[in-house]
Amino acid sequence: MGSSIAQKRLFHEYKNLSTNPPEGITAGPVSEDDMFYWEALIQGPEGTPFEGGVFAAELKFSKDYPLSPPTMKFVGGGVWHPNVYPNGTVCISILHPPGDDPNHYEHASERWSPIQSVEKILISVMSMLAEPNDESPANVEAAKMWRERRAEYEQKVRDEVRKGLGL
Amino acid sequence: MHDDEPSLNIPSLLTLAVVSFFVIRWFFNRDDGPAGASRPRGRGNAVDPAQVEQISQMFPQLSTRDIMWDLQRNGGSAAATTERILTGRGLETPPPSFQPQVAIPSTNATVPQATSTAPTKVDGQDLISRYNLSEKIVSEKDAETSTASSASSWSQNKDERQRLLQKRRDEMILAARRKMMQKNQDNPQ
Secondary structure (H helix, E strand, O other): OHHHHHHHHHHHHHHHHHHOOOOOEEEEEEEOOEEEEEEEEEEOOOOOOOOOOEEEEEEEOOOOOOOOOOEEEEOOOOOOOOOEOOOOEEOOHHHOOOOOOOOOOOOHHHOOOOOOOHHHHHHHHHHHHHOOOOOOOOOHHHHHHHHHOHHHHHHHHHHHHHHHOOO | OOOOOHHHOHHHHHHHHHHHHHHHHHHHHHOOOHHHOOOOOOHHHOEOHHHHHHHHHHOOOOOHHHHHHHHHHOOOOHHHHHHHHHOOOOOOOOOOOOOOOEOOOOOOOOOOOOOOOOOOOOOOOOHHHHOOOHHHHHHHOOOOOOOOOOOOOOOOOHHHHHHHHHHHHHHHHHHHHHHHHHHHHHOOO
């Protein structure tokens, strides 16, 4: 019963994202037959080693969206980043439900609630690429490199960016 | 004929009565008056997301923030907010300090399990092969014109929408690739 609300809302968000897309973001369902499975492209923010890159991610929504947040995972080539698990899963506060905060450092307002949206998630992920959150590394290796060997980190990211574009 | 007083006919009296009923009711609810005793108050004035969703689906042009503000002020009555919108008075813009509190029902807060049912494409491949763009790279050569054309796209037709989305996606990747190649040419490492 709740899934039709989720579907309507997702369709509405899809329409908004298509008619008025935020800079550097393309997102929508892989097929409209399944509104709960989306794919998004995010441009790497300028002035960061991710600049010039395009990153693909899949978004999976639950049937009780927007009560529960979707999950987001970068696909096709890893994103070397402290807050992205080696398998591509993104770990940021907006993707966490309000009650689920094992570390108690996130403010409730940063976390998921039904007034957030796919657009806000993607924009948050974009700024996450620019500014890693060192407090909760999902990729310990990347976090360590980012902290201690910044030049090496940035070079690795640039290499991945080029590889992602098939260059 | 002259006893047909145009300013006091029955329809206009009825309209006046209905409108003033809503105005008075809204006024009393806002002031926490006895008229609002039956509605579900309390719960820390948190707004039920289902109600917000319900209203924003009926009136997608309204911002959810405005809806939440109105719901919070009338004690969480979706009917009152709907009436308010329907009577044409519109919703007030909440003050900037307004922080919507959202009540999440604890019953169905099931965390989405990242079910890996769909056999996703092989990881570790680049976007060009992922979206089969190698032909387009060859064919486009120096066709650098079509970048800004599809900034916004929507169609009433489902297949057309799908096609437009795919086109935007392809263009985004190809444009990034072009730019990167240009950059590499300008200052080779």
